[in-house]
Amino acid sequence: MSYCTAIGSMQPAERKALHQQYHDHYYGFPLHDDNELFCRLVLEINQAGLSWETILKKEQGFRKAYSNFDIRKVAAYTEADRERLLNDAGIIRNKLKVNAAIENAKTILALQKEFGSFEKWISHHHPLSKEAWIKLFKKTFKFTGGEIVNEFLMSTGYLPGAHAATCPVYKQVLQQKPMWTVTTKRS
Template sequence: MSYCSAIETMTADRKALHQAYHDHHYGFPIHDDNELFARLVLEINQAGLSWETILRKEAGFRQAYDNFVIETVAAYTDADRARLLADPGIIRNRLKINAAIENAKTILTLRETYGSFGKWLEFHHPKTKDQWVRLFKKTFRFTGGEIVNEFLMSIGYLPGAHADTCAIYAKVLESRPLWAQAG
């Protein structure tokens, strides 16, 4: 079975960490708003770091951010911000922590108009990467070009998550809803 070259060239211990994400998550659609929010928070926290760092800390993030329940994170107080800044299980960056909380509040606002974060994404699909980046920068905090690109690739809205020769590529295509086939 052929995989993306990044996976095939990893050492065995690194491959063990990355393989499950590569085979079961990267590029596949997410239909749950809390999981979409989780992926956005993880991508924001990856900025300036390796994805491997985020994979190693994912369980810590889930625990620290109440499993990414949007309503819970949106209601975080200054005490929660302080708790997160002191938590060695996550990336302790004030800007990234503030972005997670404020972005949760933004998603709650988007739900009022669109019904869900997922439906907001669907409403704006398809767009080019540059159009998506402009929309995200206008809507969310701490969402530069690479963060937006990786977030949207990781949930199947932009191409590039897998090489077309990768065994997982066909599975990703099969999992996409009909409205996403052209995008």
């Protein structure tokens, strides 16, 4: 069952509304803001081993804890910040995931310096097969396994599959011209 159809049968209403909001307004839509791309990467990393619902419920806690995903601020976090994050019940308190967020922010700063933005770095490599994307992300970032990379790229419009073709949101996503609809490398 696809995410699109699963939402229809979710209960209670609060749970359904939480997923519906993400599905209808965020999932699969292209992102062009580096901080929001970083946000999605951090959220996908934190979802590993947990339900997406858990992450959606904690999104505001993540935003508060990680300086609204300001890449420069997170990259400058100190050991005291790591300890603060590990004691913050509003997020997932996993040392590997906390460390990955901070180290990945530093990596993104380097990519921004070289490519102009995180988005341009991703676009520079487009299109790749799912397997090639996974290999690239594993080489570049911390805590990025196959499902994390797949969901990150699908949720940000670089890989297809976020919505069923019969889903009304699918047409809205297509109007935004996600990168998966572009088959050649940009120059």
